[in-house]
Amino acid sequence: MPVKTSISNIRFHFQTTTSYPGQRQQLKAFLHSIFKKEGVTMHSLTYIFCSDDYLLNINRQFLQHNYYTDIISFNLGQRNGPVEGEIYISLDRVKDNARQLHQTYQQELHRVIFHGALHLCGYKDKSVKDIALMRKMEDHYLQRYARLNK
Numbered sequence: 184m185p186v187k188t189s190i191s192n193i194r195f196h197f198q199t200t201t202s203y204p205g206q207r208q209q210l211k212a213f214l215h216s217i218f219k220k221e222g223v224t225m226h227s228l229t230y231i232f233c234s235d236d237y238l239l240n241i242n243r244q245f246l247q248h249n250y251y252t253d254i255i256s257f258n259l260g261q262r263n264g265p266v267e268g269e270i271y272i273s274l275d276r277v278k279d280n281a282r283q284l285h286q287t288y289q290q291e292l293h294r295v296i297f298h299g300a301l302h303l304c305g306y307k308d309k310s311v312k313d314i315a316l317m318r319k320m321e322d323h324y325l326q327r328y329a330r331l332n333k
Contacts, residue, residue, distance in 0.1 A: 192226065198233035201274055205289060206332075213328050214300055218266070221304040226265035228303070230296065235275040253277055254295050256302040270299035290325070297324045 193211040218225040235251050242248045242255060253276035260267035272295050281291035298308075301320050307313040 193228045194230070196229060196231045198231060198237055199274055201232065209331070210293075210296070210328075213324075213331065214296070217297065217300050217324060218304060221301075223304045224265040225303070226260060226267050228266065228268045228270070228300070230299070231269065231271045232274050233271055235273050238271050238273040238276075241271055251276060253280060254299050256299045258303055266303045268299075268303045270296075270303070272296070272299065293325060293328060294321050297321050297328075 253273050255271045257269045258266055277292050281288045306317050308317045
């Protein structure tokens with residue numbers, strides 16, 4: 184039986200006192216469209232917005248990495264089954280990255296949000312070639328999303 188997905192299958196959870204600075208329903212619909220366009224079935228997707236320290240603990244515990252990162256994505260679904268994703272985003276890293284890259288906070292936040300979805304769609308970012316493709320796809324979806332918000 185096919186898995187029915189909707190924007191209600193996408194949730195935002197905030198570990199910090201900050202909130203998402205935009206239209207949540209519009210973003211959820213757009214995220215749903217990314218999975219559809221990429222040909223990946225998504226059952227559920229949860230974004231957890233957190234602090235550097237919170238994400239560092241996850242990085243240490245689950246990936247055995249002892250460094251700050253802006254995002255960690257987990258697919259908790261069955262192999263070759265619909266995506267059941269959890270995406271952890273450090274808002275501290277997003278703020279620092281936006282400042283260093285001379286981007287707005289909202290633009291950098293959307294880049295990282297889309298980056299996590301793309302990971303769950305199968306995109307990687309370990310090799311130079313993979314990073315280039317990931318950036319191209321991030322830019323593609325950022326441009327599409329910006330056009331929707333004009």
